[in-house]
Amino acid sequence: MATLTTRALLLGVASIFEPANGYQLRRELLSWGVEDWAHIRPGSIYSMLATFTKQGLLERHDLREGERDVAVYTVTDAGKAELQALLREATVTVNAMDPSAFRVVLSLAPLISRADMLDALRERERRSSDTSAALLERIAFVARGLAPPHVSHSLELELRMVETERAWLAEYIGALESGALAFDGEGFEWSPPENDAGWQMVRESQHYREQLEG
Template sequence: MSVSTTRLLLLGAVGLFEPVNGYQVRRELLSWRVDEWASIKPGSIYHGLRTLAARGLLLDRTLADDGRDVVVYQLTEAGRATLEEAIVAAIVEVNVFDRHAFQAAFGLLPMLGTERAAQALRTRRAGVHAKIGHILPPADSDPYAPPHAVRSLELWKSFAEVELHWLDGVLADIDAGGLSFAGVGRWQPPADDPGYQMVDDRARYLTELGRDRG
């Protein structure tokens, strides 16, 4: 399935930290520098969350939070299914000229778990390997091709070869047990990381949502 990189990132940020408010999603995504490599404007994040809620992919609830109303978001069942399918698709569908969707999906692989993530990465590795040989035209096949254009394709081929080498390292780390996508594993944020505040907020939001359902 095809899901835009923006939608993938928004659903993924909610899925990783739910229940979470819009400001926290914005802060988290900007810490991933999505405004630089994914061309996501910070102000569009709030509108995107509202749109996903209107389409039934997110559940939005207004809660009282320290004297102010705040909208918190969670994935719906349809949103979770859409997100997981989109992560797999962005990993396995290889475009050697555009890796934005893959970059987004790789950061969301904990949503899949290690086994499913590794399977998707192996599929991608095979796809990258198969396409490397087709980036450059056969030698002397087009005597009219501008030399600078061929040089440009050589650069794309080099990028693909680097990715292949990088994927080999990632898969080797997974097989050796040094890399896991089953939660945070051995990694922990520093004590002053704002993510710790998100943990406290999440616990409070869950309590409030439980009261509302009761």
């Protein structure tokens, strides 16, 4: 079963570039380095597309492209709702030892409204504080000789990672409260350089859109 991270990534990229074929989505995801930090196997992308289609999260359209048929995908209303739910879950779930799900949120932030992002970030901030308190209790437990002493080093590593993120999180929330960055519905002005490979995908998606609307 696809993890939260892989589900959010595929639905997110499909939302950005729809309509798109499987090869395009695979190519875009690999350009993000997802093999390394999200542990997505390239070959699994096609099977996930089929699964999401069966689940009603994506809609498949069979179009003619030159001498061959090509399957392109668009995100359904159910898929959009699922993506928002996944992004919120990834935001509020604190896992200092594996931040890959939260990295997906930061990568797909323009798909989230500012209000929803801030609400989820504040919940993450609260849960991070609880995590720090729990780790301190566990470190104190080890210090009383109630667990092997080397365990404290693992706990202290996790605590420092949580505390580092809490400091960063406070700055990030402050920036968003001040109007920094662009979120869903606010207009996204950034665009890649003219020679970026992503423009080819934009042109191909426009071609598919014209066929679907024609």
